[in-house]
Amino acid sequence: MNLQEQRQLIADNNAFKEQVLNNIDTGIVTYNLNLKITSWNAKAIDVLGLSPNQVDNLQDSSLLNELFLQYKVGSERKDDSTIPYIWEVNEGTQQKLISYRVVQMYDSQERQTGYLLSMNDETEKKKLERKLNSQEKMHALGQLVAGVAHEIRNPLTSIKTFIDLLPKKYDQPKFRASIIDHLPAEVGRLNKIVIDLLDYSRPRPPKKERYNSINELTSLLSFLQITIENKQIVLEQSVEGDLVFYIDPQQIRQVLLNLMLNAIDAVEKTEEKKITVKIEKEHANTGKITITDTGIGIRKEDINRIFEPFYTNKEKGIGLGLSVSYKLVKENNGDIQVDSHPSQGTKFTVLLPLFETEGEER
CATH class of the missing domain: 3.30.565.10 (Histidine kinase-like ATPase, C-terminal domain)
Structure with missing residues (x-):
């Protein structure tokens, strides 16, 4: 392979790598050992919320510096590096959530050459999760209310029926016996519903x-x-x-x-x-x-x-x-x-x- 072919191969490889980096859905920023930025992709600029005229000042990005600082704090505590960090960014009235990881980079002889920072904007995902959780809670609450209403209505209907008949049939011994037989049972059913509901909603901590x-x-x-x-x-x-x-x-x-x-x-x-x-x-x-x-x-x-x-x-x-x-x-x-x-x-x-x-x- 002559020199021209080698140059063409290197150019093709670089073009391939650049296309891959700029078309993945994760922001990538690389650093050398002196923490100087050596490369980045388009998604990183998007996650950081930078405009095209701010790209040249990427090295001075306060957000990037803060992400790297948090990584250093975590590494000193020996946190698990496989778990992404979450960083909250407040931009005026808006809040952005960024998940990120920093990994060390090595050459073919296993000598460290720098760092790779990968990041994703989790803001919309978290908003959707909160919305779904809220909807699930409201659905569960709706089921609970409907269930309580249904279960309480039956004994209340029986009690109301006896009360409505009370003025007309109070003098009848069989009616009074029926009241004595049924009303305590219906009241007891109401009490059991309330007790079970309290046990369900506020169970006491176990005493093991x-x-x-x-x-x-x-x-x-x-x-x-x-x-x-x-x-x-x-x-x-x-x-x-x-x-x-x-x-x-x-x-x-x-x-x-x-x-x-x-x-x-x-x-x-x-x-x-x-x-x-x-x-x-x-x-x-x-x-x-x-x-x-x-x-x-x-x-x-x-x-x-x-x-x-x-x-x-x-x-x-x-x-x-x-x-x-x-x-x-x-x-x-x-x-x-x-x-x-x-x-x-x-x-x-x-x-x-x-x-x-x-x-x-x-």
Whole structure:
């Protein structure tokens, strides 16, 4: 290859590199070891918000100097260089968010030759994220309000009906007996809605302690034993005796009670009435509680909604039990999963942290 061909090859390579740099969607600025700017692309000028006549003064850009200063502060703290920094720029009444990284550049012999600064304007992306988050919150709030209104309206309608009939039928013994029978139940339903709603919206912080799985299961099942026997349900249980959880016992008891009551309801109208409860170790630091029933199951389109507030398929259900359970499990650093098919039953799996002998703080 003669000298002319070598020059042409170098020119072609430079043209190729320049086209690539000026057509990528990331701003690039390179520095030598003395922190003098050696090159930049068009996107960098755009991200920095500079006009064409300001390009020659790029070296004096206060924003670039500030970005590099923040990089030096982060490197001295030995921050992870793979995570972009975020820098907020206030331009009058406007705010700009720039994500950037600085990496060291080396030659073929692994000698450092300078630095490469890459940056992106995240302003519109962050605005869109905030807008979507706001819309999701408003949607969730709308669902919550609609659910509260729907659930409260039913008992209020019953109470109003009795009140409207009171002047005409008060002297009738059967009517008075009906009031005594129904009104307390409707008031109790209203009270339960309010209590469940408060549990959902403002759960108290968990008071974690070491807790033996056998004690919790024995206490819970003895509480439900009469109901299980009356409904002729077969109950099977399997427990690893040496498991000690690190949880809030009262909160997790509420979770298990909700799941057990759901399982009892699910098998009530099926030919095979069976509930299986297992408590075992999942991993070294995690215990697993599974409650499996042979009930009616859950439709595929409903699976992703069962933890939503006020979503229920029960005629008299409020739809907060699973929502509250989900929040309580998360508060206890756990997870709750569901596997179900129509007419084939349902399995709920609750994963919870085990007590560590090194210390209770997590």
